[in-house]
Amino acid sequence: MSLVDxxxxxxxxxxxxxxxxEMRVFDKDAGVSRGEVLAAVLPETTSEVAACxxxxxxxxxxxxxxxAGTGLAGGAVPVEPALLVVLTRINQVFxxxxxxxTAWIGAGVLNLDLSRHVARLGLHYAPDPSSQAACTxxxxxxxxxxxxxxxxxGTTVTHILGLEMVTADGDVxxxxxxxxxxxxxxxxxxxxxxxxxxxxxxxxxxxxxENPPSVRTIxxxxxxxxxxxxxxxxxxxxxxxPAALEMMDQPMIIAVENFVHGNLPVDAAVxxxxxxxxxxxxxxxxxxxxxxxxxxxxxxxxxxxxxxxxRALLWKARKNAFGAVAQAAPDYYLxxxxxxxxxxxxxxxxxxxxGEQFDLEMLNVFHAGDGNLHPLVAYDAREPGMFAKVxxxxxxxxxxxxxxxxxxxxxHGVGLEKRDLMGLVFDPIDLDAQARLREAFDPDGALNPGKxxxxxxxxxxxxxxxxxxxxxx
Amino acid sequence: MTIxxxxxxxxxxxxxxxxxxxxxxxxxxxxxxxxxxxxxxxLAAEHEMSVLFWGGGTHQGMGHPVxxxxxxxxxxxxxxxxxxxxxxxxxxxxxxxVSELAARLEQHRQTAVLPEVPGAATIGGVIAAGVSGWxxxxxxxxxxxxxxxxxxxxxxxxxxxxGRLVKNVTGYDIPRLVTGxxxxxxxxxxxxxxxxxxxxxxxxVEVADPxxxxxxAYRPLAVVETNAxxxxxxxxxxxxxxxxxxxxGGDLLPGHRWPEPLAGPVRLVxxxxxxxxxxxxxxxxxxxxxxxxxxxxxxVQFVADGIExxxxxxxxxxxxxxxxxxxxxxxxxxxxxxxxxxxxxSVPLQRRxxxxxxxxGIANPGILPGGI
Numbered sequence: 001m002s003l004v005d006x007x008x009x010x011x012x013x014x015x016x017x018x019x020x021x022e023m024r025v026f027d028k029d030a031g032v033s034r035g036e037v038l039a040a041v042l043p044e045t046t047s048e049v050a051a052c053x054x055x056x057x058x059x060x061x062x063x064x065x066x067x068a069g070t071g072l073a074g075g076a077v078p079v080e081p082a083l084l085v086v087l088t089r090i091n092q093v094f095x096x097x098x099x100x101x102t103a104w105i106g107a108g109v110l111n112l113d114l115s116r117h118v119a120r121l122g123l124h125y126a127p128d129p130s131s132q133a134a135c136t137x138x139x140x141x142x143x144x145x146x147x148x149x150x151x152x153x154g155t156t157v158t159h160i161l162g163l164e165m166v167t168a169d170g171d172v173x174x175x176x177x178x179x180x181x182x183x184x185x186x187x188x189x190x191x192x193x194x195x196x197x198x199x200x201x202x203x204x205x206x207x208x209x210e211n212p213p214s215v216r217t218i219x220x221x222x223x224x225x226x227x228x229x230x231x232x233x234x235x236x237x238x239x240x241x242p243a244a245l246e247m248m249d250q251p252m253i254i255a256v257e258n259f260v261h262g263n264l265p266v267d268a269a270v271x272x273x274x275x276x277x278x279x280x281x282x283x284x285x286x287x288x289x290x291x292x293x294x295x296x297x298x299x300x301x302x303x304x305x306x307x308x309x310x311r312a313l314l315w316k317a318r319k320n321a322f323g324a325v326a327q328a329a330p331d332y333y334l335x336x337x338x339x340x341x342x343x344x345x346x347x348x349x350x351x352x353x354x355g356e357q358f359d360l361e362m363l364n365v366f367h368a369g370d371g372n373l374h375p376l377v378a379y380d381a382r383e384p385g386m387f388a389k390v391x392x393x394x395x396x397x398x399x400x401x402x403x404x405x406x407x408x409x410x411x412h413g414v415g416l417e418k419r420d421l422m423g424l425v426f427d428p429i430d431l432d433a434q435a436r437l438r439e440a441f442d443p444d445g446a447l448n449p450g451k452x453x454x455x456x457x458x459x460x461x462x463x464x465x466x467x468x469x470x471x472x473x
Numbered sequence: 474m475t476i477x478x479x480x481x482x483x484x485x486x487x488x489x490x491x492x493x494x495x496x497x498x499x500x501x502x503x504x505x506x507x508x509x510x511x512x513x514x515x516l517a518a519e520h521e522m523s524v525l526f527w528g529g530g531t532h533q534g535m536g537h538p539v540x541x542x543x544x545x546x547x548x549x550x551x552x553x554x555x556x557x558x559x560x561x562x563x564x565x566x567x568x569x570x571v572s573e574l575a576a577r578l579e580q581h582r583q584t585a586v587l588p589e590v591p592g593a594a595t596i597g598g599v600i601a602a603g604v605s606g607w608x609x610x611x612x613x614x615x616x617x618x619x620x621x622x623x624x625x626x627x628x629x630x631x632x633x634x635x636g637r638l639v640k641n642v643t644g645y646d647i648p649r650l651v652t653g654x655x656x657x658x659x660x661x662x663x664x665x666x667x668x669x670x671x672x673x674x675x676x677x678v679e680v681a682d683p684x685x686x687x688x689x690a691y692r693p694l695a696v697v698e699t700n701a702x703x704x705x706x707x708x709x710x711x712x713x714x715x716x717x718x719x720x721x722g723g724d725l726l727p728g729h730r731w732p733e734p735l736a737g738p739v740r741l742v743x744x745x746x747x748x749x750x751x752x753x754x755x756x757x758x759x760x761x762x763x764x765x766x767x768x769x770x771x772x773v774q775f776v777a778d779g780i781e782x783x784x785x786x787x788x789x790x791x792x793x794x795x796x797x798x799x800x801x802x803x804x805x806x807x808x809x810x811x812x813x814x815x816x817x818x819s820v821p822l823q824r825r826x827x828x829x830x831x832x833x834g835i836a837n838p839g840i841l842p843g844g845i
Binding site for chain 2: 004097099101102136143144146154158167173174175177178179180181183184185187189190192193194198208212213237238240241245246263278279280281282284285309333335338339340341342360364367370371372377405406407408409411412413416418424425426427432433434436437438439440441452453
C-alpha cells in the first residue's frame with residue numbers, strides 16, 4: 001500500500017490531500033520559499049497525528065508540522081518530499097481553569113480566538129504576533145513567537161505550561177503541567193521554539209494573563225531615529241518596562257496611513273508607540289514620565305489616545321503594517337534580527353545605508369523596546385535579479401546585527417531562511433551540541449529535516465582522547 | 474601517572490581541600506576558568522569517574538544522592554563578568570553568591586529576581602536546581618531570565634547557547650533546558666541573566682484569605698501563606714500601593730520581610746496546580762506541619778519531621794492525582810522516600826537528552842527522576 005492509502009485508512013479520504021494542485025496551497029508559508037509536499041493530512045486528535053507519523057515513518061517519509069502557514073522563515077516548508085501534518089483542525093479549547101488562569105487548547109486554535117474565548121473571564125493570552133488573527137498557537141509554539149506585548153510579558157515559551165506531543169517514533173508524551181517544576185529535565189522549554197524538529201505538538205496548556213485595569217497608549221513623533229531611540233533607552237533606564245514600545249519610520253507611516261486611515265502623523269520621521277498598563281495610578285505616573293523623557297529627548301509631539309476607539313485604531317495601524325506594504329510593491333521580504341537595545345541607532349543607521357547601497361525600497365516597523373528589528377524590503381520579484389539582490393542585502397543586515405552582539409532572529413525562527421547563517425552566531429562545537437540534542441529527540445532526522453541547523457552540524461570532530469599539554473588548558 | 478597528577482596537568486593549581494558538608498570524594502577541584510572545568514570533565518569522562526558539582530551546598534539535599542569520585546567546586550568561578558544596566562542583562566560566573574549579585578544590581582536599582590533569602594546559595598546552584606524566589610508569581614520562574622549559558626559538558630566540551638539578548642530564538646533554547654537540570658549535563662561556567670528594574674516602593678498587606686487576596690490584588694509580587702498568616706507582597710509607586718491596599722482591603726506595612734527558610738532535617742515540597750495551592754496547604758496542615766505556601770504558584774514547602782512515611786506516601790499520591798508532585802528538598806537517606814516520586818513517562822527521552830551532553834554519564838549521575 002502507498003503512504004496515501006495508509007493515511008486514508010487512518011483518516012478517511014476527505015482528510016488526506018494529495019492532488020498536485022492542492023499541494024500548491026500547502027507547499028509554502030508566508031515567506032519566500034516553496035517546498036515539496038507528498039500529502040497533507042488534517043488530523044483531529046493527537047492519536048490520529050501519532051498514527052499518521054507512524055505511517056510516514058513506515059514509508060521512510062519525513063514529517064513536517066504546519067499550522068496556518070503564516071511563518072516567514074520557511075519553517076513549515078518541506079525541503080524534501082514530506083508528509084505535511086496540518087494541525088488546524090485540532091482547534092478546541094478543551095479546559096479553561098479561571099481560578100488557576102490556564103487553559104488546555106488544541107495546537108490549531110488561532111491566537112486571537114483564544115484571547116476572545118477567555119475575554120469574558122477578564123483574561124487574555126499575552127503573546128500577540130501581528131498575524132494573531134490568522135496564526136495558530138501551535139505555530140506560535142513552533143517559533144516561540146513574540147509580538148509587541150512580549151516586551152513586558154515575555155515570548156510564547158513563558159506562557160506555555162504544558163504540552164502534549166507526538167515524538168519521532170509516533171509515541172505521545174506529555175511535558176510540564178499546571179503544577180510548577182515538573183520533576184526531571186524541563187524538555188518543554190526546548191520543544192517550544194524547536195520549529196517542529198523535536199516533536200509534533202498537538203495540545204498545549206497555556207498561561208492566561210489578567211486584563212489590566214487601566215491602559216494608556218501614547219503616540220510620540222520625532223524628527224530623528226536618534227531621538228526616538230534615546231527615548232526608548234531612557235525609559236528603560238528610568239525603571240519603566242512599558243507593555244509595548246514600537247517604532248515605525250516615515251516610509252512605513254505613510255504606507256500604513258494610506259491603508260488604515262488612523263490619523264497618523266505622516267510628516268514625522270519616526271514615531272514611537274508606547275503602551276503602559278496596570279493600576280490607574282501607576283499608568284498615569286508612567287505616562288507622564290514617558291512624556292517627559294520623550295520631550296527631553298526632542299520629541300516633536302506627544303499624543304495620548306483619548307479613548308478605546310483611538311487606541312484600537314493605533315494598534316490596527318501597527319498590526320496591519322505588513323499588509324499595508326502591498327501598495328508599495330507586490331512582494332516583501334521581512335527581516336527579524338535582534339540587537340542589544342543600546343546599539344539600536346548604530347545598527348539602524350547601517351541598515352539604511354545597506355538599503356541605499358543596494359537601491360532597495362525599505363520600510364521599518366519594529367519592537368524597539370527589546371531591540372527586535374524588522375526592516376522590510378518591498379520589491380517586485382518579476383524584476384530580473386531582484387530577489388538575489390534582496391537576499392544579499394538581507395544577509396548584510398543580519399551580519400551588521402550580529403557584529404554588535406545581536407542574533408539572527410528574535411521571533412520568526414531560523415527555519416530555512418536563516419539556517420545557513422547560524423555559523424555567524426555559533427561555533428561548530430555549539431552547533432554540534434544543538435545537533436546532538438536534536439538527535440536525542442529524533443535520531444533518524446524524520447521531523448522537519450533540513451531546518452534550523454546547517455547541514456553537517458553534527459560532524460564536529462571532538463575526541464575524548466586528546467589530553468592538553470600542561471599549561472595549555 | 475596518578476589521576477591526581479592528571480588533574481593537575483589539565484587544571485593546574487585546581488586541586489583543593491575537601492569541602493565541609495560535601496560527601497567524600499577522591500579529589501576536590503576548584504577550577505578558575507571554564508576551560509579548566511571542561512578539561513577536568515573531559516578527564517573524568519575518559520576515566521569514567523563520577524563528578525559532583527558544588528556551589529553553596531544549599532540545594533544538595535535535592536535529588537538522588539551522588540557518590541562522587543571528583544567534586545568540582547564553583548568557588549573559583551566567582552566573577553561578575555559583564556553588566557549592561559541599559560540592556561537589562563548581566564553575565565556572571567556560577568560561584569557568585571546570589572546575595573552578592575543582588576546587592577550589586579541594587580546599585581542601579583535592578584534585580585535578577587532570584588530567591589530573596591538565599592543564604593549561601595550561588596548563581597550556579599540556583600540555576601542548576603531551577604529554584605525560583607517568592608516573586609515568581611509576578612516575574613515568572615528563574616528560567617525566564619536565563620538568556621545565555623556556557624556549559625562545560627560531561628565530556629569536556631565548552632558549549633555556548635542562547636545569546637546576551639532579552640529576546641532571541643536563534644537555535645534551541647538550551648539555556649532554559651539547563652536550568653533545573655541538576656548538573657546532569659555538566660557545569661554551567663557562565664550565564665547571562667535578564668534583569669528587571671526594581672520598583673519604586675515596596676509594601677505588604679496582611680490578609681485572612683489568600684485566595685480572595687490573589688483575586689483582588691492586581692498582579693502582586695507574591696501571596697505567601699505560613700503558619701503565622703498570609704502576606705501579600707506589593708511594589709510600585711506609593712499611589713499604586715494605596716490602590717492595591719484598597720482593592721485587597723487592608724493596611725500597608727512598609728518594606729518586604731520575607732519568611733526565613735524553613736528549618737528541619739526533613740523538608741518536602743508539594744507542587745500543586747497553580748490554582749490549587751490552598752488545597753495543598755490543607756493537605757499539609759492536616760499533619761500540623763510548619764509550612765510556607767506560594768499562592769498562585771502552587772508550591773507548598775513544609776517540614777515533615779514526625780510525619781509517618783505512610784502519610785507522606787499518601788500526600789504524594791494525592792499530589793500526583795491532582796496533576797502535581799511532591800519532592801524532597803532535604804532529608805536523611807534513612808527517610809525511605811524517593812526524592813522525586815513516580816518518574817514521568819518521558820524518562821527514556823530524558824535519558825537520551827542527558828546523553829547528548831554527557832555521553833559517559835559522569836555528571837551528577839543518577840540525580841534525576843528515574844536515576845538519570
